[in-house]
Amino acid sequence: MAQTGGSFGVAITGLGLVTPAGIGVQQNWDRIQTGISCATTDESLTDSPVGFNCRVPGFDADALLGGFSAWQMERFVQLAIVAARQSAADAGLDPSTWDGARVGIVLGNSLGGAQTFERQHSALLERGPRAVSPLTIPMYMVNMAAGYVAIDLGAKGPSLVTATACASGSTAIGTARDLLRSGACDVVLAGGTESALTPTTLSGLARMGALSKRSDDPASACRPFDADRDGFVAGEGAGVLVLERIEDARARGARIRAVVRGFGAATDAHHATAPEPGGRGIEQALRTALADAGLGPGDVDHVNAHGTSTPMNDVTEGRMLRRVLGDRAAVTSTKGVTGHTLAAAGAIEAAYAALAVEHGTVPPTANLTRLDPELDIDVVAGAARTTTVDVAVSTSLGFGGHNAALVLTAH
Amino acid sequence: MNGIEQRIANVLSTSFKVDPNAIDSDVTFLALKFDSLVLIELSLILEKEFGTPIEDGELTDDMTINDAAELIAAKGATV
Numbered sequence: 006m007a008q009t010g011g012s013f014g015v016a017i018t019g020l021g022l023v024t025p026a027g028i029g030v031q032q033n034w035d036r037i038q039t040g041i042s043c044a045t046t047d048e049s050l051t052d053s054p055v056g057f058n059c060r061v062p063g064f065d066a067d068a069l070l071g072g073f074s075a076w077q078m079e080r081f082v083q084l085a086i087v088a089a090r091q092s093a094a095d096a097g098l099d100p101s102t103w104d105g106a107r108v109g110i111v112l113g114n115s116l117g118g119a120q121t122f123e124r125q126h127s128a129l130l131e132r133g134p135r136a137v138s139p140l141t142i143p144m145y146m147v148n149m150a151a152g153y154v155a156i157d158l159g160a161k162g163p164s165l166v167t168a169t170a171c172a173s174g175s176t177a178i179g180t181a182r183d184l185l186r187s188g189a190c191d192v193v194l195a196g197g198t199e200s201a202l203t204p205t206t207l208s209g210l211a212r213m214g215a216l217s218k219r220s221d222d223p224a225s226a227c228r229p230f231d232a233d234r235d236g237f238v239a240g241e242g243a244g245v246l247v248l249e250r251i252e253d254a255r256a257r258g259a260r261i262r263a264v265v266r267g268f269g270a271a272t273d274a275h276h277a278t279a280p281e282p283g284g285r286g287i288e289q290a291l292r293t294a295l296a297d298a299g300l301g302p303g304d305v306d307h308v309n310a311h312g313t314s315t316p317m318n319d320v321t322e323g324r325m326l327r328r329v330l331g332d333r334a335a336v337t338s339t340k341g342v343t344g345h346t347l348a349a350a351g352a353i354e355a356a357y358a359a360l361a362v363e364h365g366t367v368p369p370t371a372n373l374t375r376l377d378p379e380l381d382i383d384v385v386a387g388a389a390r391t392t393t394v395d396v397a398v399s400t401s402l403g404f405g406g407h408n409a410a411l412v413l414t415a416h
Numbered sequence: 417m418n419g420i421e422q423r424i425a426n427v428l429s430t431s432f433k434v435d436p437n438a439i440d441s442d443v444t445f446l447a448l449k450f451d452s453l454v455l456i457e458l459s460l461i462l463e464k465e466f467g468t469p470i471e472d473g474e475l476t477d478d479m480t481i482n483d484a485a486e487l488i489a490a491k492g493a494t495v
Contacts (some may be wrong), residue, residue: 067433072435073434073448300450
């Protein structure tokens with residue numbers, strides 16, 4: 006592996022995943038390697054323009070969190086708490102005994118408690134302002150993801166929510182690394198969460214032309230980098246990583262799954278929702294992240310791409326990857342399996358990239374049968390590929406022109 | 417529990433997912449971890465349940481299920 010002298014790496018010592026691919030790291034990793042999409046018809050959305058999506062299967066909030074506690078939380082918070090608990094346990098940390106003042110929380114979220122807002126808006130229209138629940142605001146606000154996880158785990162250091170749309174989870178990990186580098190925290194739980202599969206949200210996305218229209222065959226709808234892709238499939242989920250300074254992780258004998266070695270962020274300053282067609286924003290983020298890691302483009306073995314399956318994203322991102330990295334890196338988009346979990350995506354995909362580093366396995370891109378002829382990159386399709394992954398990159402792009410890239414390395 | 421208490425208990429366990437084993441006539445809302453916001457939510461639901469107005473602040477966290485039932489009975493609600 007190339008030299009990384011001078012760069013600041015933080016150890017990933019814990020992972021928590023609550024996604025359409027399953028609950029827990031093992032379920033996720035097993036499903037991701039099958040390359041089979043999780044998209045299914047959603048019976049609650051039969052009147053919506055797109056009646057299919059990727060939900061977390063079998064998520065029983067009452068059983069996991071207690072009925073009365075779960076009742077007071079929106080689903081994006083519930084998912085985050087369960088992922089955060091998993092992650093702390095995976096890291097071998099015990100929140101009942103840790104020094105909470107040294108533990109920070111940084112979580113990405115974008116759409117907050119959309120379910121609550123829709124429900125309460127209906128109550129307002131039907132029965133007037135007094136019918137609006139006093140819990141509307143605490144259930145709606147995006148920062149409650151961090152606030153409730155802090156309460157649940159007794160984390161009393163800095164906490165915040167990052168909102169860079171679909172790059173939020175990656176931004177959270179980059180921000181968490183800064184909190185460790187500055188010494189503000191000894192442990193940071195960083196990630197992202199999203200659950201906003203409501204009629205209004207999905208209608209809005211559909212009206213933008215962002216969603217796949219393959220309602221007759223949902224499982225084939227999300228097909229990143231495929232010539233016949235027609236949009237993304239909305240998903241929900243949460244991913245949380247426990248990050249620590251490497252020397253701290255070593256000192257307590259923690260297992261280090263991978264290392265976050267570099268981060269880069271850049272903004273298109275171009276258009277509210279369309280990526281800059283030349284991909285210069287994501288290119289700048291990626292080059293910055295590689296430089297931050299002390300690595301060169303030729304060092305990258307694997308890219309977990311943003312790869313949403315929209316016509317515009319995949320061609321822009323794919324061309325950029327070829328331009329910057331050449332054709333050596335094994336590229337995948339795990340969104341083919343999970344759908345697009347929006348603000349959670351960057352964190353979930355960073356976790357998958359960490360697992361790719363740990364296991365030397367690049368998962369396949371679901372539904373990729375014919376690579377977009379505009380692209381000349383090595384996209385893994387069909388079956389998982391066993392290979393050495395010393396350096397992995399995870400890219401994220403968000404509405405608003407937010408771009409973020411993470412560089413993960415083997416320990 | 418009397419009839420009104422039983423109906424309040426049913427609201428607590430169905431609408432608020434409170435463990436039914438934790439509910440009896442003498443338990444306070446505080447003991448059930450109901451804060452002031454949850455009590456306002458409860459007031460709204462009990463208003464519909466019993467068809468009688470309950471002002472914000474009438475239910476307080478030191479009240480028991482029995483106290484709440486008496487408040488509602490005093491407003492003319494019957495089982």
